[in-house]
Amino acid sequence: MTISQILITLFAGLGSSAALLAAVAWLLKSALTAWIAKDAERFKALLQANAEKEVESLRHSLHMIATEHQVRFSKMHERQAEVIEELYKKLTILNLHGEQFVITSENNPTPHQAEKFREMQEQLRDVFLYAELHRIFLPESVCALVDKHLGQLRKTVWTAGVFGRIKNPNETTSQQSSDAFTKAYAEFETDIPAARKLLETEFRKMIGSESSYPHESSKS
Numbered sequence: 001m002t003i004s005q006i007l008i009t010l011f012a013g014l015g016s017s018a019a020l021l022a023a024v025a026w027l028l029k030s031a032l033t034a035w036i037a038k039d040a041e042r043f044k045a046l047l048q049a050n051a052e053k054e055v056e057s058l059r060h061s062l063h064m065i066a067t068e069h070q071v072r073f074s075k076m077h078e079r080q081a082e083v084i085e086e087l088y089k090k091l092t093i094l095n096l097h098g099e100q101f102v103i104t105s106e107n108n109p110t111p112h113q114a115e116k117f118r119e120m121q122e123q124l125r126d127v128f129l130y131a132e133l134h135r136i137f138l139p140e141s142v143c144a145l146v147d148k149h150l151g152q153l154r155k156t157v158w159t160a161g162v163f164g165r166i167k168n169p170n171e172t173t174s175q176q177s178s179d180a181f182t183k184a185y186a187e188f189e190t191d192i193p194a195a196r197k198l199l200e201t202e203f204r205k206m207i208g209s210e211s212s213y214p215h216e217s218s219k220s
Contacts, residue, residue, distance in 0.1 A: 083138070095192065098156065105160040105163075109164060109165045124150070124153065128154075131147075149195045159180050160180075163181065
């Protein structure tokens with residue numbers, strides 16, 4: 001039994017008139033309706049506040065995740081730039097030393113040149129190892145260019161080292177040596193610089209300076 005029903009029963013027991021009972025019932029119903037409406041509004045406001053709080057919390061969490069991702073990406077890009085800088089420096093020095101070794105190796109089977117050949121082999125291994133240990137920082141396409149460039153340098157240096165240390169070559173060996181060195185010189189004039197240029201272009205793209213290329217090419 002509801003409160004209004006209880007009150008109506010109570011007033012009826014006291015002998016109240018039907019009109020009075022009806023008025024009391026209407027007043028009670030109005031009061032209950034107003035209270036329920038007020039409570040509903042309060043509940044709605046509470047839900048709205050909680051929803052806004054959750055939305056704000058989610059927005060904050062997403063912002064934190066985005067910030068962490070940005071910081072992580074920034075550090076990764078910074079590390080990648082360091083790897084590119086170091087690898088490019090090693091390749092440049094290797095290229096210069098390799099060309100110098102090839103030029104000075106023809107018909108030069110001396111202990112000094114043999115020591116230079118050993119040093120070149122060590123330097124080749126050092127650059128190759130560095131590239132292998134840091135492949136994760138480079139795209140596969142760039143790794144392929146690095147491998148190609150190192151392969152060309154290694155082959156050319158080895159050719160010069162093997163033929164350059166031959167003492168008292170016969171006519172056949174002398175011709176083979178001459179052909180080998182002619183090809184090695186051509187490698188450093190065409191194929192090796194071309195491969196290095198491609199690698200430079202990719203490095204520039206990775207560090208964000210490739211935009212200078214169209215401008216430079218337009219000047220030429």
